[in-house]
Amino acid sequence: MPLGIVVGRKFMRDQIFISYSHADSDYQLRLRTHLSIFERSGSVKYWSDTQLRTGDQWRNEIENNLEKTAVAILLVSADFLDSDFIRSNELPPLLDAWEKEGVYILPVIVKPCSFSHVTELSRFQAVNDPEYTVAEMNDAERERTWKNLAEIAYRRLLEYQEKHPEPPVSDFEQGRPSSSSFIDLSDLIDIHIEVEEEPQKPEKKHEPDVTSHEQEDDLLFYYVHDLLEDPSRLQSYYVYTYEHIDILSFLPSAIDFLSAYGGCPALIHQVEELFRQNGWEGDGEIRLMWFPPFLRIGVEDTWGTLAWFVKQNNNGTSFIASPAAIPYLTLPNPQILTPDADGYYTAQIAEVRRKINPQYRCFKLRGLLDQVSKYKEDETHWLLYHTGDFQDPSVNDWVRFKVKTVCGLRDFPDIQNTRNIYLYSLEILP
Numbered sequence: 001m002p003l004g005i006v007v008g009r010k011f012m013r014d015q016i017f018i019s020y021s022h023a024d025s026d027y028q029l030r031l032r033t034h035l036s037i038f039e040r041s042g043s044v045k046y047w048s049d050t051q052l053r054t055g056d057q058w059r060n061e062i063e064n065n066l067e068k069t070a071v072a073i074l075l076v077s078a079d080f081l082d083s084d085f086i087r088s089n090e091l092p093p094l095l096d097a098w099e100k101e102g103v104y105i106l107p108v109i110v111k112p113c114s115f116s117h118v119t120e121l122s123r124f125q126a127v128n129d130p131e132y133t134v135a136e137m138n139d140a141e142r143e144r145t146w147k148n149l150a151e152i153a154y155r156r157l158l159e160y161q162e163k164h165p166e167p168p169v170s171d172f173e174q175g176r177p178s179s180s181s182f183i184d185l186s187d188l189i190d191i192h193i194e195v196e197e198e199p200q201k202p203e204k205k206h207e208p209d210v211t212s213h214e215q216e217d218d219l220l221f222y223y224v225h226d227l228l229e230d231p232s233r234l235q236s237y238y239v240y241t242y243e244h245i246d247i248l249s250f251l252p253s254a255i256d257f258l259s260a261y262g263g264c265p266a267l268i269h270q271v272e273e274l275f276r277q278n279g280w281e282g283d284g285e286i287r288l289m290w291f292p293p294f295l296r297i298g299v300e301d302t303w304g305t306l307a308w309f310v311k312q313n314n315n316g317t318s319f320i321a322s323p324a325a326i327p328y329l330t331l332p333n334p335q336i337l338t339p340d341a342d343g344y345y346t347a348q349i350a351e352v353r354r355k356i357n358p359q360y361r362c363f364k365l366r367g368l369l370d371q372v373s374k375y376k377e378d379e380t381h382w383l384l385y386h387t388g389d390f391q392d393p394s395v396n397d398w399v400r401f402k403v404k405t406v407c408g409l410r411d412f413p414d415i416q417n418t419r420n421i422y423l424y425s426l427e428i429l430p
Helices: 022-040 058-067 078-082 084-101 139-163 185-197 210-229 231-236 265-277
Strands: 004-006 015-019 069-076 104-109 182-184 238-242 287-291 305-311 318-322 345-352 360-365 380-386 398-406 418-428
Touching: 015 022, 015 084, 015 139, 022 069, 022 078, 022 139, 058 084, 069 078, 069 084, 069 139, 078 084, 084 104, 104 139, 210 231, 210 265, 231 265, 231 345, 238 265, 265 305, 265 318, 380 398
Parallel strands: 015 069, 069 104, 380 418
Antiparallel strands: 004 182, 238 318, 287 305, 305 318, 345 360, 345 398, 360 380, 398 418
16 A cells, blocks of 8 residues: 555635524524525525534534634623633634634624623624623614624625635645545655646736625625615714815715716715705715724724715815714704793704613704703703603604703713703604
8 A cells, every 4th residue: 555645624714603602592593693694695604503413523513613713703791701611612712713814803792791801802892882782772773783793794704705715626635636535645746747847827917806896896885775775864964064175086976986876866965955954055076085994983894984075166165974973073053952832842863872871761962952051062962861751762753852951061981062951751753
């Protein structure tokens, strides 16, 4: 029998791994439901221990799937942090793969816990605010969190696969030189000689990168799909004015940028109306402005935040509409809200506050109450009441309410120069 060698093959990292405590099984089931949309299209493979079958060597199966992991989702809770198995068997290979191979780690905080005190995990940016956990969210907020997490994991998987393309399978790995799992060393020598003597092939011409176009389409979809589904979401955007922005070369035309969707004229018309509501006189071209993720505007994500922009030609004033607050810009003169003859105010809800004790509900008004003698430049007013006292409005809802107390200005970790408004009554208008 000739002397031979065994040719092994390492697993490709091509899937998402869900690490969780069994005490949090309900959460991973909802996440899997959102991931299954991508799985059915063939875009994503994911694995959790619920896929173990009777008779599987479960420890080996988990180890094998950890080796295939390109993106790890950690459903973090006190039970997760307390799990000896996770701490000893799942986290070490994942953290090692992150350090050596660039595997992505995505923690989502599902229940209140001491995540920030676990150094090896808290260095990773959590998908949600650790102080506003999935357990504290209402149903709609939870579903949106799972949706966003599934989309982020999908994008990370694509990014990893682009950075680490699968190497071509050699003849040795496919077993063509020999029907045996052993390869005769003489075969290796023959093939080695053939490779050395093979004439050098002419260099291939550069071909267009098809993947980049696919990613560009994904990028467009990521930025505009919510607005295409529901243009009224624009009403929750923050609109700023700024003087002056003179170099527009880096701000693409919205129609050109959105050409893959036919230019989206209806959506752009909605943007124009939003700017008109905030003082734009109607001249100038609607453009797009991109904020990179390190500016910490909106969700911290590698794709950043897209805002709408127009520069008014007659006086050079620029208008910017952003889905998230821009901390170093101030809003134009706010709308002052006044009561009717019966003492009731009518206003629109601009935002729902997330970082808050679940015993309370807090909603930002689009405008300021007239009960203040002097306003700070970036002041905001928020309706505040105990959970269950009134029916909760949503962003863009119009409400009618009677004021009990207007509090003094306060600063919170997430919002500054804020006045809480306590209520006698609150009604959501049709």
